[in-house]
Amino acid sequence: MMEITGTPGKISMVWAGPTPKVILNDPKLVREVLSNKFGHFKKPKLPANIIKMIADGLSNHEGEKWIVHKKIINNAFQLEKLKKMLPAFSACTSELIKKWEDSMGSSKVLEIDVWPELQDLTGDVISRAAFGSSLSEGRRIFRIQSEQVQLLNHMTNLYIPGYTYLPTKVNRRIKANAREVEGLLKGIITKKERAMKNGHADDDDLLGMLMRSNIKESKDSGSSKPMMTIDDIMGELKLLYFAGMETTSVLLTWALVVLSMYPDWQDRAREEVLRVFGKRQPDLDGTHQLKIVTMVLYEVLRLYPPITLLERETYKEMELGEMKYPPGVKLLLPVVTIHHDPDIWGEDVDEFKPERFAEGISKASKEAPAFFPFGWGPRICIGQNFALFEAKIALSMILRHFSFELSPSYTHAPFPVSTLQPDHGAQIMLQRI
Numbered sequence: 001m002m003e004i005t006g007t008p009g010k011i012s013m014v015w016a017g018p019t020p021k022v023i024l025n026d027p028k029l030v031r032e033v034l035s036n037k038f039g040h041f042k043k044p045k046l047p048a049n050i051i052k053m054i055a056d057g058l059s060n061h062e063g064e065k066w067i068v069h070k071k072i073i074n075n076a077f078q079l080e081k082l083k084k085m086l087p088a089f090s091a092c093t094s095e096l097i098k099k100w101e102d103s104m105g106s107s108k109v110l111e112i113d114v115w116p117e118l119q120d121l122t123g124d125v126i127s128r129a130a131f132g133s134s135l136s137e138g139r140r141i142f143r144i145q146s147e148q149v150q151l152l153n154h155m156t157n158l159y160i161p162g163y164t165y166l167p168t169k170v171n172r173r174i175k176a177n178a179r180e181v182e183g184l185l186k187g188i189i190t191k192k193e194r195a196m197k198n199g200h201a202d203d204d205d206l207l208g209m210l211m212r213s214n215i216k217e218s219k220d221s222g223s224s225k226p227m228m229t230i231d232d233i234m235g236e237l238k239l240l241y242f243a244g245m246e247t248t249s250v251l252l253t254w255a256l257v258v259l260s261m262y263p264d265w266q267d268r269a270r271e272e273v274l275r276v277f278g279k280r281q282p283d284l285d286g287t288h289q290l291k292i293v294t295m296v297l298y299e300v301l302r303l304y305p306p307i308t309l310l311e312r313e314t315y316k317e318m319e320l321g322e323m324k325y326p327p328g329v330k331l332l333l334p335v336v337t338i339h340h341d342p343d344i345w346g347e348d349v350d351e352f353k354p355e356r357f358a359e360g361i362s363k364a365s366k367e368a369p370a371f372f373p374f375g376w377g378p379r380i381c382i383g384q385n386f387a388l389f390e391a392k393i394a395l396s397m398i399l400r401h402f403s404f405e406l407s408p409s410y411t412h413a414p415f416p417v418s419t420l421q422p423d424h425g426a427q428i429m430l431q432r433i
């Protein structure tokens, strides 16, 4: 039996199976673990071969390979490069708005479950942003990856060790899907490579930027071969779909739900959008001026963090706070609990109060920083600029076209599956402005 010694403070133990699990409810400890200055903590690998098929790449790598990949991908996600994806963001949102307007016809109000609609929106955005020039294949990949997430949720509901290796119907389906995604990705990458060699490729999509960043990093390091192979790029693209799709649609869904509950904030956000953009299409520079919309999105991310829990594992014997841990202990970092702790945020912790963020993230909580929707430290989310830019564009365009309130059929039921989702949907009544 492993021995953990010391004074627990704000931590709790969960003894599940032979490996002890410890929940760290203290933001200082969470920051220390995620910063991982002395290399004592590892991010647990995704649990099984099948999950690796769904979301390979960065989240499965460690050491040198992770450092190189993170640098290459970070380059492709620089704010300046995201500017080039603006047409993808606004085109997809325009299509969604047109669809809602068409469904509304001549009636004044449209009741709609926005959760699946916004999943389609973010899937469309990532398909267009990643593979502008191969959009139909990109959309097919999105469909398959969405099905993979559903199948995965189904599997984690009935977790039995070794289950993922059995030739069950679900596992066979996941394998067939993974093969199809790989075939599609290989085709898109080869096409892009050929176009780049012939000087015909535009690099306005993520794949183009990723491949250019790969070539540049390889040259800078004196390597004659690209540092990321085609298989590596395929793994990373799969992960970008997996990591970027549901998280951002969850954020947008809760934003619409909460703004329906708080019409005064909805009005304030709309006024700001109209003041900043007037009749012109939203752009990156304008989104930097959106103070109210940013505060609203941060408060939504605090109350409903899409990823509610992060995990790490001790790698060496380790002192943390007042406790000593042997190697192999699972550390659970409960983002959602920390975001709802009255000692950190005040007695009004469960209320929607975007004004907390009026002076930025560091001043929002008593003990700062305690806001971890995108993680922290070296493994922080690579797509946070992308997600916030996308959410600001989409929310601005929706606010400009519609006012909205909750439908009587809506039931508030946030439920953590792979992300914190509305268990009974998000039925909203839209009204044209």
Ligand code: HEM
Binding pocket: 043, 058, 059, 070, 239, 240, 241, 243, 244, 245, 247, 248, 251, 305, 306, 307, 310, 311, 372, 373, 374, 375, 376, 378, 379, 380, 381, 382, 383, 384, 386, 387
């Ligand atoms: C609201 C939207 C999003 C949220 C809340 C979110 C949250 C997170 C969190 C908490 C982590 C850290 C996991 C850990 O430390 O164990 C993470 C990592 C990651 N995210 Fe996001 N994410 C979002 C959107 C995106 C988007 C749009 C993309 C890409 C298109 C993306 C790509 C990634 C990748 C590649 C990693 C792995 C980084 C690494 O292992 O070094 N995310 N995300």
